[in-house]
Amino acid sequence: MNAALAPADFKSPLKPIWCPGCGDFGVLQALYRALSAVGRPPHEVAFVSGIGCSSRIPGYTTAYGFNSVHGRALPIAQGVKLANPHLLVIVAGGDGDGFSIGGGHVPHAIRRNVDLTYLVMDNQVYGLTKGQLSPTSPRGLRTVTSPLGSLEQPVNPLLTVLAYGAGFVAQATPADMPGMTALIEEAIRYPGFSFVNIQSPCVTFGEEEQQLRAHKTRMKTLGSLGHDPSNQLAALDLARAYGKELYTGVFYRNPDPPPTYDALVLQRQAELQRGEPRPRARVLERLVQR
Amino acid sequence: MVPVLGIDFERLSLQDALDLAVLIEEEARDRYVEFAEQLALHHTPEVADFFSRMARIEERHRTELLQRRRTLFGDVPSGIDRRMIFDVEAPGYEEARAFMGVRQALEMVLASEIKAHAFFDAALPRVKDPQLQSLFRELREEEVHHQALVRAELARCPEKGDDAEAYADDPVAQ
Numbered sequence: 001m002n003a004a005l006a007p008a009d010f011k012s013p014l015k016p017i018w019c020p021g022c023g024d025f026g027v028l029q030a031l032y033r034a035l036s037a038v039g040r041p042p043h044e045v046a047f048v049s050g051i052g053c054s055s056r057i058p059g060y061t062t063a064y065g066f067n068s069v070h071g072r073a074l075p076i077a078q079g080v081k082l083a084n085p086h087l088l089v090i091v092a093g094g095d096g097d098g099f100s101i102g103g104g105h106v107p108h109a110i111r112r113n114v115d116l117t118y119l120v121m122d123n124q125v126y127g128l129t130k131g132q133l134s135p136t137s138p139r140g141l142r143t144v145t146s147p148l149g150s151l152e153q154p155v156n157p158l159l160t161v162l163a164y165g166a167g168f169v170a171q172a173t174p175a176d177m178p179g180m181t182a183l184i185e186e187a188i189r190y191p192g193f194s195f196v197n198i199q200s201p202c203v204t205f206g207e208e209e210q211q212l213r214a215h216k217t218r219m220k221t222l223g224s225l226g227h228d229p230s231n232q233l234a235a236l237d238l239a240r241a242y243g244k245e246l247y248t249g250v251f252y253r254n255p256d257p258p259p260t261y262d263a264l265v266l267q268r269q270a271e272l273q274r275g276e277p278r279p280r281a282r283v284l285e286r287l288v289q290r
Numbered sequence: 291m292v293p294v295l296g297i298d299f300e301r302l303s304l305q306d307a308l309d310l311a312v313l314i315e316e317e318a319r320d321r322y323v324e325f326a327e328q329l330a331l332h333h334t335p336e337v338a339d340f341f342s343r344m345a346r347i348e349e350r351h352r353t354e355l356l357q358r359r360r361t362l363f364g365d366v367p368s369g370i371d372r373r374m375i376f377d378v379e380a381p382g383y384e385e386a387r388a389f390m391g392v393r394q395a396l397e398m399v400l401a402s403e404i405k406a407h408a409f410f411d412a413a414l415p416r417v418k419d420p421q422l423q424s425l426f427r428e429l430r431e432e433e434v435h436h437q438a439l440v441r442a443e444l445a446r447c448p449e450k451g452d453d454a455e456a457y458a459d460d461p462v463a464q
Contacts, residue, residue: 006371006372007372007373008372015327015331016328017331018328019332019388020325020328020329020332020386020387020388020390021383021384021385021386021387021388022383023383023384025324025383026382026383026384029383033372033373036373037373174383174384175384177376177377178295178376181373181376203384203387204388211384212382212383212384213384
């Protein structure tokens with residue numbers, strides 16, 4: 001453990017305004033601990049978020065932060081990372097921000113493999129706007145926009161990101177603080193796009209059986225099932241249980257991570273600085289020689 | 291859930307044990323400070339005041355333990371840090387509720403004191419050093435004393451009527 005940085009070094013003086021009992025309080029504490037364990041100082045870390053309860057996280061840290069526009073956290077974070085590849089970039093948001101409004105950005109962030117950590121606080125409802133149906137709301141959920149119960153099949157975030165080829169996919173719950181802290185730390189350390197789906201229930205608009213007290217009895221660690229996180233097919237199979245079982249741990253970790261997009265960009269910049277001719281310059285040279 | 295990580299109780303020194311005890315009190319103090327802030331923000335001032343009082347009590351315990359540690363070991367750097375402990379005596383974040391009553395808050399505190407007692411009780415057989423055994427026994431008995439104090443307060447608290455949730459409107463869309 002790096003003794004130089006304490007979790008409190010990442011805590012800003014701004015007080016969270018989440019409802020008491022919200023799962024996001026635990027996520028924030030786990031983030032402080034994970035960041036102190038990773039050991040990068042706050043000025044080397046940038047948080048980018050969209051809109052929603054969980055998207056308030058950048059303001060609660062001493063790192064750089066951008067509480068951006070709804071659903072656009074991933075493209076902005078990719079821009080931040082490419083502008084300054086030395087920053088550790090963490091994206092935080094909810095299930096609506098990530099899989100509804102911003103859903104179109106998820107596959108592209110994954111296929112580019114920009115070195116980002118994407119933390120989705122999946123509460124299965126739009127909490128900030130007071131309890132509407134969200135993309136991960138279970139079928140049958142009664143909300144103000146589905147008073148007779150939802151007719152829609154929910155998005156499965158785990159299956160989605162695995163299918164698009166994410167190199168690190170995990171699920172956590174604030175009901176297991178040590179487990180969640182370790183998973184966030186592992187995701188941050190993974191070299192490439194990493195995704196953690198955090199089942200962070202909404203205490204005000206969420207279902208009673210989805211609250212953290214229920215998680216404590218329902219959750220099963222993937223380790224206890226003997227899951228091998230390097231087995232992508234097994235990960236896909238286990239991810240199908242989203243909404244039925246609460247599995248926590250690493251679903252998939254690519255044992256041989258490919259180069260990240262930002263590393264490739266740096267490599268290309270270095271090539272150009274070494275004076276190796278650019279393709280366009282070669283064409284110009286040929287034209288001049290004629 | 292394992293409330294401590296990376297601590298081998300069989301090899302724990304007296305200094306580390308005192309540091310652990312200090313951090314357990316510190317974590318509880320910080321949690322009650324946060325709960326006081328949360329409840330003040332959510333228009334539940336009586337319970338916010340109660341949590342502020344709890345934070346002061348935990349701070350007093352922390353200071354007493356810290357004094358003992360300093361008397362015995364001065365400012366020798368600690369081998370224990372906050373990242374190793376998870377809600378040993380601090381109530382979990384999930385326990386707080388907007389508009390909760392004082393009785394609910396007292397029940398939460400009692401559950402936390404019981405949890406802390408269970409922690410020291412479980413750790414005790416793993417500790418080999420007689421000085422440490424004596425310290426852990428003392429800390430465990432402290433938790434029994436605290437439980438008695440909370441139970442006495444609970445006995446004075448009305449069974450019902452202070453829970454604002456009973457008359458709060460259901461949340462609605464806007």
